[in-house]
Amino acid sequence: MKKILIINKGLYHPSLADRKLLIRQVRQSGYDVTGKSSIDSSILNYPCIVLFFHEKEISADQVNLLEMYLQSGGMILAIHGALASYKSNNEYLNLLGGHFIGHDKVSMISISEAASDNSLKLSTRFFTIKDELYQFELKKSCEVILTGTSHEMTSPVLWKNMIDSGTVVCFSLGHKLCTLNSKEFVNILKSTLESLYEKN
Numbered sequence: 001m002k003k004i005l006i007i008n009k010g011l012y013h014p015s016l017a018d019r020k021l022l023i024r025q026v027r028q029s030g031y032d033v034t035g036k037s038s039i040d041s042s043i044l045n046y047p048c049i050v051l052f053f054h055e056k057e058i059s060a061d062q063v064n065l066l067e068m069y070l071q072s073g074g075m076i077l078a079i080h081g082a083l084a085s086y087k088s089n090n091e092y093l094n095l096l097g098g099h100f101i102g103h104d105k106v107s108m109i110s111i112s113e114a115a116s117d118n119s120l121k122l123s124t125r126f127f128t129i130k131d132e133l134y135q136f137e138l139k140k141s142c143e144v145i146l147t148g149t150s151h152e153m154t155s156p157v158l159w160k161n162m163i164d165s166g167t168v169v170c171f172s173l174g175h176k177l178c179t180l181n182s183k184e185f186v187n188i189l190k191s192t193l194e195s196l197y198e199k200n
Contacts, residue, residue, distance in 0.1 A: 001032040002197055005046040009037045009053040013081055014174070021180050022052055022079070022189075029190050038062075043069050048196055052174075054081030063091045070095065070166025075196040077189075080174030083134060096170055097161030098138035106175065109133050109148040111157060111184070118145045119160065120169070120195045124187040132175035133157075146188075148172075158188065167196060 004026055008019040019035075027033045036042065039062040043049050049069070070076065076095075084100040086092040093099045113125040122145070133150045138159060146158035161168045169192050173179055 001030070002048075003046050004031045004033050004048045004050060004193070005043060006033060006035050006050040006052060007037070007039055007043075008035055008050075009055065010081070013054045014052055015177070018174070018177055018180055019052060021177065022050075022174075025180070025186055025189060026050065026193070029193065031193070039065060041065060043074070044072070046074075048075040048077070048193065051076060051078040051082035052080070053085065055085045056087075058086045058089055058092055063089065063095075066095055067091070067163070070163040070168065073165040075166065076168045077192060077196065078168065078170045080134075080172060083136070083170055083172055094139075095161070095163060095168055097142040097159060097168065098136045098156075098170075101135045101137055103135060104133040104150050104153060106130065106132050107150050109150045109157075109173075111146055111148050114144040114147050114156075119143060120145050120158070120192055122146075122188060122191045124184045124191070127184045129173065129179060129182060129184060130176065131173050131179045134172040136172070158192075169196065 006023055023033055023035055108130050111127050133148050133155055135155045143160045144156045147154050148157040158171050179185055
């Protein structure tokens with residue numbers, strides 16, 4: 001069975017219920033899931049890790065571990081709060097491929113495919129969902145896969161960033177429990193993990 005490490009932490013953002021639901025969804029998708037609350041050297045034992053937290057501080061050693069992990073061909077899926085974490089750490093932001101600049105209030109978001117020839121094989125490409133639309137400034141080298149539009153503002157929602165032989169996929173939805181439990185979120189989660197493992 002394919003192994004995945006989910007690094008998850010939080011009482012509110014994400015909540016304990018959010019974190020348990022994500023772990024269950026990944027496990028039900030057929031993966032051998034381990035959960036941890038912090039980044040340490042154990043990440044080197046997993047071909048794929050998921051980041052699901054909202055934190056302020058990361059050590060230089062932890063960033064170095066993530067860089068080493070990606071240089072060896074590791075795969076990272078960073079979800080929602082992980083994209084708004086460690087805002088002052090440029091090395092971490094470089095791994096994500098961009099930096100968080102703010103978010104809209106919770107509202108209806110129209111999601112659409114940025115390009116039909118993208119490298120992730122998504123079955124869910126156009127839909128509307130109620131969540132928080134994060135805003136980012138991305139590196140030009142990132143491959144934007146899905147965008148979201150709310151209140152006449154459009155922002156990347158799903159993108160891929162290559163670091164050496166490693167891959168980082170960032171998925172900004174996931175503020176609300178009902179979002180995490182939606183069929184659209186689950187389909188994108190499954191398709192992304194499948195595409196990452198196909199690459200490997």
